[in-house]
Amino acid sequence: MSRRIHLLALLALLMCSLLLSACQQPAPRKLHGITDKMPPPSATHLPQPAPDLPLTDQYGRPFSLSMQKGKVVIVYFGYTSCPDVCPVTLAQLTQVWTGLGPEQARFFQPIFVTVDPERDTEEVIARYLGAFDSAVGGDQGLGFIGLRGMPAELDPVMAAYDAKAEKKPQPGSAVGYTVDHTAYTYVIDTAGTLLEWYPYGAAVDDILWDVRYLIEKGTKK
């Protein structure tokens, strides 16, 4: 091959890449969870206004989701005597929280809703969540919110989130019973819109990216 052809090819390549970079739009921002519909069976469309959580927090105070406007909220349904899967998700949310850094951490609020109000009293929830709070700046007033409601209050909330729980007696086991439950992580933006949910086993980095993006978007004036 002659030197001239080489040079021409190089020039063409250069032009192409220049043109491409000039035309390229910034990549569209895309959330990493499931953003089109809620989990089955309802599979209702997303986004939608986040269903309220009119339950009681771990300090015995009445809670409403509207109190969290201006924050990116994550909701998780679980129970404290589940020592295997629930702590994994809570530990992940702890990592998201610390990953945000001190500035953005104030605009993040994970919420744990117990599906086992029988055993998970407010005191039990407070102690359980306290173990995670120490990692995220519990001394600065940051911490998980733990919610509890008796079935009459809890059931409609769970239905609204397409979350399910089933008590399973375990005869012969010291646990007495376990509670099978959906292990989804729901993401609500600063305006109170339910945007997406993650199945169990999501990557921390994906959740962190989404939360950070939503905080930036929500706090921009």
Added chain:
Amino acid sequence: MKVKALLVVGLLAMSVAGCVAPPEASSPPGPGAAKVQAAEVWARAAAAGNSAAYMILRNGGEAADRLLKAESDVAEAVELHKSTMEGGMMKMAPVEIIEVPAKGQAKLEPGGLHVMLIGLKRELKAGEKIKLKLQFEKAGMQEVEADVRKP
């Protein structure tokens, strides 16, 4: 030209070498040593209630073995449990035994098999070690130490 060719060959050789897995690390079985060994044993820190312990059980022997039960002083009861995901529902239930295949391993890890510590008698703090006793069908009773890690 020659130098280039040599370089390419050299690089190729290096990359191939990099791909080859190192031989499986195995501790030499002493006389009468148990065939099944627990490695990477850890438990989750918890203030109260329940916790779980995880490990890898390696079986260097020619015959399969089974973990029959576990014991620990830190909890009221210790059981073998398994979490499974089924149709979007996370389920947890006790299992009778945990099979450790011959020349193989059983992994006890979050979201799967685990040693469940039910009714903690005291707080498990990250950084400390707790003792677990593992009862195997063939390898007999073994005492292991678990590192307590952050939740």
